[in-house]
Amino acid sequence: SILAMRVVCALLAVVLCVVANNSGQFFFxxxxxxxxxxxxxxxxxxxxxxxxxxxxxxxxxxxxxxQRDYPGLWEDVIPNLNxxxxxxDAPIALCQQALxxxxxxxxxxxxxxxxxxxxxxxxxxxxxxxxxxxxxIASIAAAFPGVPIYPTLGNNDCYPDYxxxxxxxxANDWLSKIWSSWSIYSGIPADQAQNFTxxxxxxxxxxxxxxxxxxxxxxxxxxxxxxxxxxxxxDPAGQFAWLNETLLQVExxxxxxxxxxxxxxxxxxxxxxxxxxxxxxKRFQGVIQGQFFGHTHRDEMHLISNTELRDPFGFWxxxxxxxxxxxxxxxxxxxxxxxxxxxxxxxxxxxxxLVQAQRQGYMSWYEEYKFSKLYGVSDGYINTAAIQxxxxxxxxxxxxxxxxxxxxxxQYEDPDDKLKYYCEMVYPQLNDQDICDDRGIYxxxxxxxxxxxx
Numbered sequence: 001s002i003l004a005m006r007v008v009c010a011l012l013a014v015v016l017c018v019v020a021n022n023s024g025q026f027f028f029x030x031x032x033x034x035x036x037x038x039x040x041x042x043x044x045x046x047x048x049x050x051x052x053x054x055x056x057x058x059x060x061x062x063x064x065x066x067q068r069d070y071p072g073l074w075e076d077v078i079p080n081l082n083x084x085x086x087x088x089d090a091p092i093a094l095c096q097q098a099l100x101x102x103x104x105x106x107x108x109x110x111x112x113x114x115x116x117x118x119x120x121x122x123x124x125x126x127x128x129x130x131x132x133x134x135x136x137i138a139s140i141a142a143a144f145p146g147v148p149i150y151p152t153l154g155n156n157d158c159y160p161d162y163x164x165x166x167x168x169x170x171a172n173d174w175l176s177k178i179w180s181s182w183s184i185y186s187g188i189p190a191d192q193a194q195n196f197t198x199x200x201x202x203x204x205x206x207x208x209x210x211x212x213x214x215x216x217x218x219x220x221x222x223x224x225x226x227x228x229x230x231x232x233x234x235d236p237a238g239q240f241a242w243l244n245e246t247l248l249q250v251e252x253x254x255x256x257x258x259x260x261x262x263x264x265x266x267x268x269x270x271x272x273x274x275x276x277x278x279x280x281x282k283r284f285q286g287v288i289q290g291q292f293f294g295h296t297h298r299d300e301m302h303l304i305s306n307t308e309l310r311d312p313f314g315f316w317x318x319x320x321x322x323x324x325x326x327x328x329x330x331x332x333x334x335x336x337x338x339x340x341x342x343x344x345x346x347x348x349x350x351x352x353x354l355v356q357a358q359r360q361g362y363m364s365w366y367e368e369y370k371f372s373k374l375y376g377v378s379d380g381y382i383n384t385a386a387i388q389x390x391x392x393x394x395x396x397x398x399x400x401x402x403x404x405x406x407x408x409x410x411q412y413e414d415p416d417d418k419l420k421y422y423c424e425m426v427y428p429q430l431n432d433q434d435i436c437d438d439r440g441i442y443x444x445x446x447x448x449x450x451x452x453x454x
Contacts, residue, residue: 022339022340023339024336024337026111026335027113027333027335028113028317028334028347029322029332030154030295030320031115031116031154031322032090032095033119034118034119034120034132034136035089035091035121035123036131036135038088038089038090038091040091044086044088047088048085048088051122054123054124054125055124078359078442079358081358083358083363084330084357085354086354086415087325089120089122089323090120094322094330095136096139098330099139099140101363102143102144102332103143109147111149111212112140112148113212113292114137114140115154115262115294116151116152116153116155116157116294117154117262117321118133118137118151118156119133119136119154119156121161126159129157130159130177133178137181140185149187151182151188152215152216153178153214153262154294155221155223161225164216164224165226166198166199166219166237170198172197172198176197179193179197182196187204187206188214189202189205199219199239200216200237201214201237201242208255209255209340209341209342210256211246211255211258212258212260214261215243215259215260217261217263219239220277222267229270230270231272240273244280247280247287248284250284251287255287255342256341256342257287258288261291261292262293262294263293264295264316265304278314282304282313285313289343290342291317292317292318293317296318297321298318298328298408299319300318300408301316301387301391302387303387312384315383315387315388324354328409329352330351330363333348333349334348335347338381343381344382345372345380347370347382348370349368349369350365350366350367351410352366355441374407375389375393376390415441419440422445426445426446426447
């Protein structure tokens with residue numbers, strides 16, 4: 001009845017209000033892929049970088065802390081490509097403007113999760129790669145002083161990509177180099193130095209009830225170099241045994257855990273390692289309140305189950321990237337959680353249109369969507385049931401599917417196609433459409449003056 005529905009809605013509103021009053025917030029970031037050597041005079045065919053120059057002269061171009069005040073960065077030119085280009089990694093200016101907006105939106109987050117790939121692609125030397133990693137985490141730490149940052153290793157945080165050796169009785173040189181930066185700027189506890197420098201994973205007790213568990217997904221992914229098979233390496237670096245023991249300790253303490261990693265545990269992992277991981281997730285599903293991955297540069301949600309949607313026992317979220325390299329707009333996410341039980345309450349995705357930024361010379365950021373508003377949360381939390389219901393609604397409802405697909409691509413539309421739509425909507429004559437097309441995507445719209453008048 002209508003009365004019964006009103007009662008249910010009122011009770012749900014009370015639940016949501018109580019949950020909201022006991023909530024904290026954190027940033028969920030991934031795949032910034034900072035390129036300290038980004039050159040706006042070059043294009044995607046060279047990844048906007050001069051690799052020869054980087055190899056020959058390690059001081060050209062300059063790193064973040066030198067280049068951020070580089071004269072002439074904000075030239076009044078259209079298009080202004082200082083903020084990035086589709087097909088290229090994130091320049092320093094893009095990262096700066098994202099951080100400025102993040103500080104305005106959430107100036108005092110409880111912590112920051114960074115799910116891998118601080119470094120830009122195609123950087124040709126280990127020095128260049130380390131510069132990108134160090135500058136990324138240092139700039140985030142400078143924007144949020146005192147806020148714990150919990151990073152995880154991405155495939156582009158290795159040199160070369162995906163390359164990471166393991167020696168049972170000594171530290172890895174590359175991991176030790178990263179530790180020299182992350183031990184300063186991150187929230188990784190000092191007592192995790194051996195875990196990280198030997199295996200690339202760590203655990204951090206954020207508060208008395210929440211443990212952050214950071215996985216090294218490089219050792220278990222299909223692209224790992226040197227290649228090893230799961231039969232001879234059933235548990236690389238002992239990570240699965242360590243994960244099982246860590247979750248057991250969390251369970252015995254009555255706490256909750258968030259798992260963070262870079263490559264998600266599906267087709268990106270060797271299938272035997274996926275089985276090992278899922279067995280652990282199923283065993284500790286009551287302890288794990290969230291899993292956070294990156295890598296694909298897309299907005300994704302996934303269930304963990306043995307058979308299709310019949311017996312799901314976990315889920316993970318993937319946040320899209322800041323880099324616009326893979327036909328996507330820059331993005332970042334805020335997440336709210338219940339500080340009492342650390343269950344996820346909601347998240348908000350923010351994006352910025354790159355073409356607009358190139359036209360106006362600065363980033364405009366927008367709230368793309370809010371999970372609860374778009375998909376709903378029946379009991380006030382983002383949990384396995386909420387993700388299952390969201391996925392079912394996406395594929396049952398064509399309107400919902402369209403919304404999800406746009407969010408998945410961070411509202412990206414090929415600039416040439418976007419221009420074509422615009423020209424056809426404004427000009428009925430074919431020759432006028434051709435003239436409009438020749439003017440390009442950065443033209444000033446003839447409708448602007450009319451809009452101002454209206």
